[in-house]
Amino acid sequence: MTxxxxxxxxxxxxxxxxxxxxxxxxxxxxxxGLAALIVASGLALGLGLAVIRSFRVRPLNWLIVFxxxxxxxxxxxxxxxxxxxxxxxxxxxxxxxxxxWLALTFVLAAFAEEIFWAGILAVPKGQWEAARSTGMSFxxxxxWVVLPQAVRLTIPPLxxxxxxxxxxxxxxxxxxxxxxxxxxxxxxSFSSNPSPLTLGAIAYLVLFVPVVxxxxxxxxxxxxxx
Amino acid sequence: MLNGAPILEARGIHxxxxxxxxxxxxxxxxxxxxxxxxxxxxxxxxxTLLRCCNRLEEPSSGSVVxxxxxxxxxRTDINAARRRIGMVFQSFNLYPHMTALGNxxxxxxxxxxxxxxxxxxxxxxxxxxxxxxxxxxxxxxxLSGGQQQRVAIARAxxxxxxxxLFDEPTSALDPELVGGVLKVMRELRESGMTMVVVSxxxxxxxxxxxxxxxxxxxxxxxxxPPAQIFGEPRAERLRGFLRExxxx
Numbered sequence: 001m002t003x004x005x006x007x008x009x010x011x012x013x014x015x016x017x018x019x020x021x022x023x024x025x026x027x028x029x030x031x032x033g034l035a036a037l038i039v040a041s042g043l044a045l046g047l048g049l050a051v052i053r054s055f056r057v058r059p060l061n062w063l064i065v066f067x068x069x070x071x072x073x074x075x076x077x078x079x080x081x082x083x084x085x086x087x088x089x090x091x092x093x094x095x096x097x098x099x100x101w102l103a104l105t106f107v108l109a110a111f112a113e114e115i116f117w118a119g120i121l122a123v124p125k126g127q128w129e130a131a132r133s134t135g136m137s138f139x140x141x142x143x144w145v146v147l148p149q150a151v152r153l154t155i156p157p158l159x160x161x162x163x164x165x166x167x168x169x170x171x172x173x174x175x176x177x178x179x180x181x182x183x184x185x186x187x188x189s190f191s192s193n194p195s196p197l198t199l200g201a202i203a204y205l206v207l208f209v210p211v212v213x214x215x216x217x218x219x220x221x222x223x224x225x226x
Numbered sequence: 227m228l229n230g231a232p233i234l235e236a237r238g239i240h241x242x243x244x245x246x247x248x249x250x251x252x253x254x255x256x257x258x259x260x261x262x263x264x265x266x267x268x269x270x271x272x273x274t275l276l277r278c279c280n281r282l283e284e285p286s287s288g289s290v291v292x293x294x295x296x297x298x299x300x301r302t303d304i305n306a307a308r309r310r311i312g313m314v315f316q317s318f319n320l321y322p323h324m325t326a327l328g329n330x331x332x333x334x335x336x337x338x339x340x341x342x343x344x345x346x347x348x349x350x351x352x353x354x355x356x357x358x359x360x361x362x363x364x365x366x367x368x369l370s371g372g373q374q375q376r377v378a379i380a381r382a383x384x385x386x387x388x389x390x391l392f393d394e395p396t397s398a399l400d401p402e403l404v405g406g407v408l409k410v411m412r413e414l415r416e417s418g419m420t421m422v423v424v425s426x427x428x429x430x431x432x433x434x435x436x437x438x439x440x441x442x443x444x445x446x447x448x449x450x451p452p453a454q455i456f457g458e459p460r461a462e463r464l465r466g467f468l469r470e471x472x473x474x
Contacts, residue, residue, distance in 0.1 A: 130313075
């Protein structure tokens with residue numbers, strides 16, 4: 001066998017790929033579902049925390065800053081393992097799926113809170129004053145004037161962070177979540193051939209290239225002329 | 227000068243920013259339909275005084291009563307009170323994510339609870355008054371500075387305020403755009419709007435003001451009709467200020 005044949009046999013083995021494709025597809029849809037859940041709950045929680053922080057209740061803000069720093073500092077894998085193995089002794093037994101979902105939600109929420117908060121601070125003071133001078137309350141001003149501008153400002157950093165964290169779904173393989181990487185490495189073990197991993201990489205590309213493109217589209221869609 | 231109860235009555239206003247004593251006991255009493263002009267060098271406290279009149283700035287002491295409402299009373303609904311007080315800012319502060327129409331309808335819909343159609347009808351009428359109804363669907367950044375400021379005036383008058391506060395409304399404008407804004411202000415005055423204007427437009431003050439206050443170092447140094455303030459200024463500081471303006 002030539003080197004080239006050897007390479008194709010190792011990474012693009014059609015027989016092995018055909019055999020493990022259905023499992024990779026299962027893993028793909030599980031990853032899509034998990035990622036969608038993480039994005040939805042992580043961004044919602046992050047935005048909620050940033051909104052609470054804007055009311056500047058001091059003890060509450062200390063708590064938010066503490067939690068945010070904690071979840072930004074800990075490696076996501078450590079949080080997943082802590083939830084998965086740490087909660088059963090106190091009577092809760094989250095599945096690997098739920099553990100991964102919760103852990104990555106907290107991590108994304110922590111980063112998103114910081115990004116949304118920076119966005120809220122970046123809206124000029126004059127915008128608050130104009131709205132308040134027309135009799136709008138603090139909360140209405142935040143909702144109708146400040147947040148729409150803050151969210152537009154935060155879309156580029158938020159997109160990058162969201163993609164980085166949702167890729168962390170691969171960490172779920174450690175706690176037996178049957179997502180793409182988990183299916184692929186199981187395939188590698190059973191077939192003694194790395195081709196399933198190639199399929200896994202392709203599955204990740206199929207999943208995340210559109211997400212990256214969507215982020216780009218959202219960036220231009222929500223930009224306004226300065 | 228005062229006919230009837232004043233619309234705006236600020237008395238004994240003091241304002242400290244840390245160790246800085248910006249207002250040192252200022253009175254500002256404005257009668258219905260009156261146009262009061264506040265002039266003075268930068269740092270004299272005139273903008274701070276204006277911002278105390280709708281509590282964007284919290285006075286350290288003193289009292290502010292607008293249209294019979296005590297603004298500094300803890301029980302006062304400040305949001306309800308501010309609806310009666312329009313404000314126009316030096317930097318326009320239009321909402322960049324909304325069209326001109328959206329800027330004007332926002333408070334009508336979210337504060338006064340008007341329906342979309344009613345709010346838009348009011349907003350179109352307000353934009354017409356400032357001569358910009360054809361720009362209703364333009365975003366602020368598609369408008370010139372003068373047009374943005376006129377939309378900001380429409381945003382304020384759409385709420386039918388009892389008094390309008392203008393904080394250096396033309397200072398951020400290119401000279402050729404100042405006239406359009408002053409024209410709108412003059413029409414507003416002729417329609418009977420009560421106005422307090424902080425500005426360096428002395429020509430406008432001479433022509434349109436009922437009364438001019440000269441402030442320096444946190445105090446009203448001299449006040450009177452424009453003919454007196456500009457024609458026969460008494461205080462040495464006022465004379466110096468006017469000489470300084472003439473040189474430019």
